[in-house]
Amino acid sequence: xxxxxxxxxxxxxxxxRLAAHQLGIPLRLQEYPVLDGLTRKPEFxxxxxxxxxxxxxxxxxxxxxxxxxxxFHLTEGTKLQPDDAWSRAQMLQxxxxxxxxxxxxxxxxxxWFVFPPREELERRRHLIAEWQAKGNAALAVMETHLARHDWxxxxxxxxxxxxxxxxxxxxxxxxxxxxxxxxIVHWLARVRSEADHITMSHS
Amino acid sequence: xxxxxxxxxxxxxxxxRLAAHQLGIPLRLQEYPVLDGLTRKPEFxxxxxxxxxxxxxxxxxxxxxxxxxxxFHLTEGTKLQPDDAWSRAQMLQxxxxxxxxxxxxxxxxxxWFVFPPREELERRRHLIAEWQAKGNAALAVMETHLARHDWxxxxxxxxxxxxxxxxxxxxxxxxxxxxxxxxIVHWLARVRSEADHITMSHS
Numbered sequence: 583x584x585x586x587x588x589x590x591x592x593x594x595x596x597x598x599r600l601a602a603h604q605l606g607i608p609l610r611l612q613e614y615p616v617l618d619g620l621t622r623k624p625e626f627x628x629x630x631x632x633x634x635x636x637x638x639x640x641x642x643x644x645x646x647x648x649x650x651x652x653x654f655h656l657t658e659g660t661k662l663q664p665d666d667a668w669s670r671a672q673m674l675q676x677x678x679x680x681x682x683x684x685x686x687x688x689x690x691x692x693x694w695f696v697f698p699p700r701e702e703l704e705r706r707r708h709l710i711a712e713w714q715a716k717g718n719a720a721l722a723v724m725e726t727h728l729a730r731h732d733w734x735x736x737x738x739x740x741x742x743x744x745x746x747x748x749x750x751x752x753x754x755x756x757x758x759x760x761x762x763x764x765x766i767v768h769w770l771a772r773v774r775s776e777a778d779h780i781t782m783s784h785s
Numbered sequence: 786x787x788x789x790x791x792x793x794x795x796x797x798x799x800x801x802r803l804a805a806h807q808l809g810i811p812l813r814l815q816e817y818p819v820l821d822g823l824t825r826k827p828e829f830x831x832x833x834x835x836x837x838x839x840x841x842x843x844x845x846x847x848x849x850x851x852x853x854x855x856x857f858h859l860t861e862g863t864k865l866q867p868d869d870a871w872s873r874a875q876m877l878q879x880x881x882x883x884x885x886x887x888x889x890x891x892x893x894x895x896x897w898f899v900f901p902p903r904e905e906l907e908r909r910r911h912l913i914a915e916w917q918a919k920g921n922a923a924l925a926v927m928e929t930h931l932a933r934h935d936w937x938x939x940x941x942x943x944x945x946x947x948x949x950x951x952x953x954x955x956x957x958x959x960x961x962x963x964x965x966x967x968x969i970v971h972w973l974a975r976v977r978s979e980a981d982h983i984t985m986s987h988s
Contacts, residue, residue: 631929632886646874648881655874671849671858678851681885683835726834 585610587629587637591697592616593689593748594649595636596782601653601744604778605660612639616697649748650677653741662741669736676734676742679723680749687717689749691756714757721763724750728765732772739776747773752782788813790832790840794900795819796892796951797852798839799985804856804947807981808863819900852951853880856944865944872939879937879945882926883952890920892952894959917960924966927953931968935975942979950976955985 586602586609588595602609614620614635622633630637630647638646638656646652654674657663664670691713694703724746727734735742751770753760760766773779789805789812791798805812817823817838825836833840833850841849841859849855857877860866867873894916897906927949930937938945954973956963963969976982 631926632882632923634886644871646878648878648885650881651874651878654877655870658870667858667861668847671854674857675849675851675854678853678881678884679835681881682851682888685885686889723834 583608583610583641585612585639587612587614587621587626587639588635589614589616591782592635593692593752593782594685597649597741597744597748598636598638598652598656600747600780601657601662601741603780604776605657605662607656650674650681650745653677653745657741662739662744664736664738664740666736669738669740673735673740673742677745679720680745683723684717684720684746685749687713687720688753688756688758691717691758692749692752693756695756710757717753717756717758721750721753721758721760721766724769725763725765728769732769739773743769743773786811786813786844788815788842790815790817790824790829790842791838792817792819794985795838796895796955796985797888800852800944800947800951801839801841801855801859803950803983804860804865804944806983807865807979808860810859853877853884853948856880856948860944865942865947867939867941867943869939872941872943876938876943876945880948882923883948886919886926887923887949888952890916890923891956891959891961894920894961895952895955896959898959913960920956920959920961921965924953924956924961924963924969927972928966928968931972935972942976946972946976 584607586595586598588598588611590613599609614626620626621630621635627633629639629645632647634647636647636649636652638652646655664673691710694706733739733743734746747770750766751773787810789798789801791801791814793816802812817829823829824833824838830836832842832848835850837850839850839852839855841855849858857866867876894913897909936942936946937949950973953963953969954976963973
């Protein structure tokens with residue numbers, strides 16, 4: 583069985599669980615508590631020198647890091663990727679957008695709001711304005727797209743939607759008010775209505 | 786002909802020019818001066834609501850953003866991507882790594898060191914330690930990989946190497962000392978020795 587090294591509350595890990603669940607791919611979950619720092623210890627660094635989860639590990643020892651690459655690999659040739667090259671290019675466009683322009687503000691804000699002791703957030707209070715500005719800019723880009731499209735990777739539900747859903751659906755935990763984005767609210771409902779949806783707290 | 790909306794000094798744009806050159810794909814270059822802010826004006830935002838270059842525009846009006854997605858799309862089915870799914874997954878792993886863990890420190894440091902007036906860098910002097918720490922951490926991850934592999938996307942030169950070359954080969958401009966990374970120095974030379982290499986200043 584494939585092992586997913588993960589933190590259960592991480593949106594990047596949730597994306598992998600959701601895609602695997604929707605394809606019926608069983609995963610053995612190896613949990614790393616969020617604040618324990620175990621992914622920066624030598625045992626884990628031997629598996630991923632970048633010290634991050636999610637990390638996929640196959641029975642033969644091969645490992646794959648980066649949620650975007652894991653999503654792509656697990657779903658190649660399945661219903662979770664469009665058939666045509668142009669839609670696949672758009673799918674990847676949005677997956678790179680998510681990691682560069684969305685996650686570093688929306689996921690990072692949520693992290694500091696939710697997990698470490700409150701004084702750690704206080705020490706970063708000067709960063710909140712930047713998280714808000716850049717996170718809302720990313721949400722506005724999504725809203726513009728969704729005004730004219732149902733999905734992100736071409737005309738069907740794909741891993742681009744899963745990648746963006748991961749941290750958008752819990753953006754309120756980082757202080758973002760999604761009620762300003764009515765197309766996003768409708769798209770979140772469409773993603774939730776996909777067959778075999780699991781919530782982030784599913785295990 | 787395909788148009789590349791670009792900034793010539795941008796490593797993300799250089800990656801696209803390099804891959805297109807190596808495949809003999811002609812590109813019409815539409816230049817946006819680095820400090821003019823034209824990519825945040827309505828005319829450009831109509832093409833890419835995220836306000837960033839590189840942006841590829843086809844003659845029929847279709848557009849594609851994100852250097853990683855552009856590289857993937859332009860090179861699908863060519864010698865610049867490995868044939869097998871596992872190598873392609875590793876290729877994408879390193880491309881996502883570059884955009885998340887490498888570019889935000891190494892490219893961003895170079896930007897502030899090289900382009901805006903000096904007082905803008907002075908105003909960000911408190912960020913230099915973070916750029917250095919996280920940029921060097923990314924270089925160390927690359928060095929660990931290159932101690933045992935010649936290339937990043939499986940056993941052959943691919944767009945993963947192009948993606949990482951883009952800002953690694955000019956990392957010194959952001960204050961990084963590559964002489965600490967002998968495997969990286971050798972890999973940079975291997976990339977440069979690939980047929981039909983162009984330098985960043987080539988146009």
